[in-house]
Amino acid sequence: MSAFNAINDLKEPKKTTRDRKDDDEGEEEEGNGQRIQVRNKHLDELEDDVLYHLALSTKANDLVAMFNDVKFVCLGGSPRRMEEFAFYMWQQLKTDIPAGQTLENIARATDRYAMYKVGPVLSLSHGMGVPSISILLHEVMKLLHYARCSDVVFFRMGTSGGLGLKPGTVVITEEVLDGMFQPHFEIQILGEIVRRPVTLDDGLIKALLLCSRPDDDFDVVTGKTMCTSDFYEAQARLDGFICEFSEKEKVEFLKNAYNRGIRNIEMESICFAAMCRQANVRGAVVCTTLIDRLLSDQIDAPADQVKTWDKRPAVLIARYICKKMGIVN
Numbered sequence: 001m002s003a004f005n006a007i008n009d010l011k012e013p014k015k016t017t018r019d020r021k022d023d024d025e026g027e028e029e030e031g032n033g034q035r036i037q038v039r040n041k042h043l044d045e046l047e048d049d050v051l052y053h054l055a056l057s058t059k060a061n062d063l064v065a066m067f068n069d070v071k072f073v074c075l076g077g078s079p080r081r082m083e084e085f086a087f088y089m090w091q092q093l094k095t096d097i098p099a100g101q102t103l104e105n106i107a108r109a110t111d112r113y114a115m116y117k118v119g120p121v122l123s124l125s126h127g128m129g130v131p132s133i134s135i136l137l138h139e140v141m142k143l144l145h146y147a148r149c150s151d152v153v154f155f156r157m158g159t160s161g162g163l164g165l166k167p168g169t170v171v172i173t174e175e176v177l178d179g180m181f182q183p184h185f186e187i188q189i190l191g192e193i194v195r196r197p198v199t200l201d202d203g204l205i206k207a208l209l210l211c212s213r214p215d216d217d218f219d220v221v222t223g224k225t226m227c228t229s230d231f232y233e234a235q236a237r238l239d240g241f242i243c244e245f246s247e248k249e250k251v252e253f254l255k256n257a258y259n260r261g262i263r264n265i266e267m268e269s270i271c272f273a274a275m276c277r278q279a280n281v282r283g284a285v286v287c288t289t290l291i292d293r294l295l296s297d298q299i300d301a302p303a304d305q306v307k308t309w310d311k312r313p314a315v316l317i318a319r320y321i322c323k324k325m326g327i328v329n
Contacts (some may be wrong), residue, residue, distance in 0.1 A: 028203035036145045036152065037280035049146070051139040055109035058146055067147035071120040072321050073140060073154045075133070077268070079105075079114035079125040085157070085314050086116035086123040092318045092329055095119050121321060126156075130229065130271040137275045153204065154283035156272045157313035160225070160264040161235065162289030163257060167301060168218050168309040170316060171264045172208050173200060173225040173285035176273045179234050181226070181260055185274035198273035201282040208284055211319040218288075218312050223263025225285060227270035235265050237297045254294055264289055286313040 043049065048059035056063065074089075076082045086103050089095075095118055097103070107115040107124075113136055116123045124140065126133040133156075144152055162169060176198045177183055184195040205222060212220040232240030236250040257265075269285045276283030288309045290299050299306065322329055 028207040033150045034280065035148070035150050036141055037278070038142075038145050039278055043142070043145075049142065051143055053110055053112040053135055054107045054115060054139050054143065056106075056143065063143060063147040067117070067122075067143060068149060069120050070117070070122050070144060070147065070149050071152055071324075073122045073124070073144070073152060074157060074317060075124050075126045075136070075155065075272070076157045077126055077128055077159075081158075081310065081314075082114055082123045082125045083116060084311075086118050086121075088311075088314060089118045089121050089123065089318060089321070092322055093119050093121070093325070093327060120325070126268065129267045130227070133268040134271050134275070137272065141275065141279050141281075152281055154272070154276050154281055155317050156268060156283070156285045156287075157317055158266060158268070158287045159290050159310060160266040160287040161291050161293040162264050163254060163262055163293055165221065165263060165289050165292060166219070167289055167291055168305075168312070169289050170212075170218060170220045170312050171225065171287055171289060172205055172220065172222045172316075173264075173269055173273075173287070174202075174205055174222045175200070175224045175261075176270045176285070177224055177226050177260070177262065178270055179226065179228045181257070181262075185270045196274040197277055198270055199277055200273050200284060204282050204284045208286060208316060208320055211316050211323070218309075220316065221263060224261040225269050225287070226257055226262045226265045228265060228267055231267065235293070239297045251294075258294070265293065286316055288312045 046058075048057055050057040074082070074085060076085065083103075083105070090097070090103060103116050103118065105114045105116060107113050113127065114125045122140070124136060126136045160171065162171070165171070175183060178186070183198060185198050187194050187196070209220060209222060228234035231237070233242060236245070236253045237243070238247060238250060264287055266287055272283060272285060290301065290306060290309060301309075
């Protein structure tokens, strides 16, 4: 069977915001002073905790003064994307910056990640894949703990491969599955496999969905997200350096994923969801689709079109943040 015919056998996609205005809007949990829940008793024994990949430490930096007002942590893979998001939030929040100054990469002393702060918003790059975002989340969550932050909301924004969706569609993740279609995050610790839950906040998902507007030139849907450990083989691509399965097997796998409710595929959400759950913070994953994987493996849209699609999750998240802060744009 050709991949181009696979979509004909699939179920209808989930409703968009425009179709759901009469549905139950749900309740979003409001902040109640909840702090980051630390799960490491050994931190109390450290005289100085060096957040190496962020170029910060508890002894060299006054983390409370620098970060205590943070309420929103926004993560994305690319340093460029998150720098642009920081400047976009600067405009949206109408934040004043003294003449002659500009936003700076706080983590500029390291070449691992980029971090910008705009009022209560942290904008950080997390690199590609679970190992990279895991390192960042460990250090960012410790940072927020040391800064005594409360009621912090986390967002992962990015790009993904879609399933049965028009490229440029924004997917808000309602559940994360791994490459075996299992709803948990597996990590190897001390020679054993530890499984952790990956539940996302339903109220936050609904609130983000309602940030879509009728005059937007893109659709916003909810659906399950499959998080894989690889861009090529684990995502059933035929165009990698190694491929030991047939086109028929690829199509059957992706159709199976679609019929399980999966609407997009990426490489970080399962770790993100698990760590938000462990830290007892609300988190959401918002990604745009660059391709329909049921039709193709390679992203061949013009670069300027991809850049436009890339910005769509940021628009949705910025609307949510501005609404929470009482800012009308």
